[in-house]
Amino acid sequence: MLSRKNLEILVAAQKRLYCTFPELPSFEQRWDFETDGVIQALLTRLGDNDPYFHPRYAGHMSGYVCDVAVMSYFLxxxxxxxxxxxxxxxxxxxxxxxxxxxxxxxxxxxxxxxxxxxxxxxxxxxxxxxxxxxxxxxxxxxxxxxxxxxxxxxxxxxxxxxxxxxxxxxxxxxxxxxxxxxxxxxxxxxxxxxxxxxxxxxxxxxxxxxxxxxxxxxxxxxxxxxxxxxxxxxxxxxxxxxxxxxxxxxxxxxxxxxxxxxxxxxxxxxxxxxxxxxxxxxxxxxxxSPYTYFDxxxxxxxxxxxxxxxxxxxxxxxxxxxxxLPLEEEGEFSRVLLSCHTAAVKMSELLFAVDDVRLIVREPALDIVVFYIECADISAATRQLYEQLKASGFYVAMADCDISSETGVFREVSCIRLTLMKKEHLAMVDELADQIIRLSKCIADEYRSQYQAL
Known part of the structure; x- marks a missing residue:
């Protein structure tokens, strides 16, 4: 989301934009409707989204748009x-x-x-x-x-x-x-x-x-x-x-x-x-195309x-x-990519050490981690963890995978999928992992208790 500092820069740039063609008569669009009410309604409706731009979102392949891209696109x-x-x-x-x-x-x-x-x-x-x-x-x-x-x-x-x-x-x-x-x-x-x-x-x-x-x-x-x-x-x-x-x-x-x-x-x-x-x-x-390509x-x-x-x-x-952010192997852009990869590797190491958690792939190739809770109903446990993480302010995604668990081989079982593609994710890996581990243990214990009750 656009920073307040860059919003000020954008406002100043917009003022410069008004002067782009000084030889032309001044022009602004005129319409018979008011925009304020519609924009307020839009903002309300945009709230019916997950916070894809926020580091607490680690679900689908939805990174944030960097400020300079937002500003440049708008202009x-x-x-x-x-x-x-x-x-x-x-x-x-x-x-x-x-x-x-x-x-x-x-x-x-x-x-x-x-x-x-x-x-x-x-x-x-x-x-x-x-x-x-x-x-x-x-x-x-x-x-x-x-x-x-x-x-x-x-x-x-x-x-x-x-x-x-x-x-x-x-x-x-x-x-x-x-x-x-x-x-x-x-x-x-x-x-x-x-x-x-x-x-x-x-x-x-x-x-x-x-x-x-x-x-x-x-x-x-x-x-x-x-x-x-x-x-x-x-x-x-x-x-x-x-x-x-x-x-x-x-x-x-x-x-x-x-x-x-x-x-x-x-x-x-x-x-x-x-x-x-x-x-x-x-x-x-x-x-x-006789109507284009003239210049x-x-x-x-x-x-x-x-x-x-x-x-x-x-x-x-x-x-x-x-x-x-030029495409340089030793530049800031590359450091962002490396931080994402490092975050995924660290997350995998933390989850691999947990008795009740199973990784689909032990070592992430890039920055995606997929895992499930080992229990009697893996898909149900995944949905439960997904909702509990969301309630605690962490947004993840689910994916259907074929797995070989301790209780058998299963097709299209729901798992948790983390996409750690924001540079800020490395700093919050420990906090997210702690939540996942704590909640996973509680969910696994719950299923064990149900099994023992039978």
């Missing part, structure tokens, strides 16, 4: 630039190009094509569409991949195949090897590798996937919507995960979502493509995007954020 939105054509948003088009250039430099890519999207769903769809247009007809994903890939394959009329996952939720390279060997001669695959699954942040073994290319010919698309920025701190990750990130620059296409760990509001994703020639790209994206002094990004109208304000917000 740029009033121009309402459209980054489809250079005519429609010159300033924000240049900002978008600078943002993508920075992301490409992070990956050591000297030559690339790319642009912002509305999020991972569209970015992944567009990547698979590009691969289809270049000859691919089969999509291979792990069972832990986001469901958007199956939807995209259906939309694009591509064959869709799934690969089993390992115990930590990452793609099993042995199973992938067997599947590749069994493909039909007419199958032209693109393998989707996830760096940061939605369930628990698992990292597919990208290094092992690339080793299979010596025997099998396929393209590699990396869905790094959640985990892409962790490339900056790959040296601080566990060995197998570091190896996976080391191979990220070798991917043919990559999706990264600034609206996750990039501190942006939802509606800001990014797609980067490598190895697509200018002529091929031109042939894929070619279209007739040829700059790039019209929309000439090579699946989406047409895209908010220039999103580019402005991301650009301003990256001015303050």
């Amino acid at each position: 740029a939105m009033q121009f309402n630039p459209n980054n489809h054509s250079y005519d429609g948003g010159r300033a924000t088009t240049k900002m978008e190009v600078e943002c993508l250039d920075s992301m490409a430099r992070m990956l050591d890519w000297n030559h690339y094509q790319g642009h912002l999207t509305s999020g991972g769903t569209i970015g992944n769809l567009e990547a698979l569409w590009i691969h289809r247009e270049m000859g691919a007809n089969t999509v291979i994903c792990s069972k832990g991949a986001h469901f958007t890939h199956k939807r995209a394959a259906n939309i694009l009329d591509l064959k869709y195949l799934e690969v089993d996952v390992t115990k930590d939720g990452s793609l099993c390279s042995i199973a992938l090897s067997g599947l590749l060997a069994a493909l039909e001669a007419t199958d032209v695959p693109v393998v989707v590798c996830t760096l940061g699954t939605t369930l628990n942040g698992a990292i597919d073994p990208l290094d092992e996937i690339f080793s299979l290319k010596a025997e099998h010919d396929f393209k590699v698309h990396v869905d790094a919507a959640y985990g892409g920025y962790f490339y900056l701190i790959r040296a601080r990750l566990a060995g197998r995960n570091r190896k996976a990130f080391d191979f990220l620059p070798a991917a043919d296409s990559i999706v990264i979502d600034p609206h996750k760990h990039g501190l942006q509001g939802f509606g800001c994703g990014a797609l980067l493509l490598r190895g697509v020639s200018e002529s091929t790209s031109q042939a894929i994206y070619t279209h007739d 040829r002094r700059g790039i019209s990004i929309g000439e090579k995007t699946l989406e047409c109208s895209r908010p220039g304000a999103a580019a402005a917000a991301l650009w301003a954020t990256m001015q303050c």
Whole structure:
């Protein structure tokens, strides 16, 4: 939520904004309705949310939007630039190009094509569409991949195949090897590798996937919507995960979502493509548009995007954020990512030491921790813990997992899911862990008493 200090800066900036075009007659919108009552009603209705912006919220992948992004979006939105054509948003088009250039430099890519999207769903769809247009007809994903890939394959009329996952939720390279060997001669695959699954942040073994290319010919698309920025701190990750990130620059296409760990509001994703020639790209994206692209002094990004109208304000917000927090391995932005990872590792260590708590994965790959209470009714205990944590001022999420507990093997059992993606989470890990441990013990004791009573 915008700090009071930055609110004052924003008010001063708004006053400057009024003077942007001094050669034009003064203009302010005039309407016959009063806004105050509606805004008050809006504020009341916004209260019907969880506090996603607050460090006490550690549920879904909902980080806060950093102040500079909020301020920049608000200011740029009033121009309402459209980054489809250079005519429609010159300033924000240049900002978008600078943002993508920075992301490409992070990956050591000297030559690339790319642009912002509305999020991972569209970015992944567009990547698979590009691969289809270049000859691919089969999509291979792990069972832990986001469901958007199956939807995209259906939309694009591509064959869709799934690969089993390992115990930590990452793609099993042995199973992938067997599947590749069994493909039909007419199958032209693109393998989707996830760096940061939605369930628990698992990292597919990208290094092992690339080793299979010596025997099998396929393209590699990396869905790094959640985990892409962790490339900056790959040296601080566990060995197998570091190896996976080391191979990220070798991917043919990559999706990264600034609206996750990039501190942006939802509606800001990014797609980067490598190895697509200018002529091929031109042939894929070619279209007739006699009513736009008239200003040829700059790039019209929309000439090579699946989406047409895209908010220039999103580019402005991301650009301003990256001015303050550049993508540097030793910079403040990387330290934020490291603090999130450290928070998850610490939380896992604290919970692992508790008799009644079971972790789905012992060591978090990124910053997500999933666990359950070992008892006669795990799902009911999860719901009870969820509500009790909420009542005590901590907001978490639930997720359905397949587990092997002391009482048997169960499918789609409800577990608690913590996403520790705010830099402030590290400072509150002990407090949250204490609450979880205390409440979990009480809930487990309650179920033991019920069992003994029988």
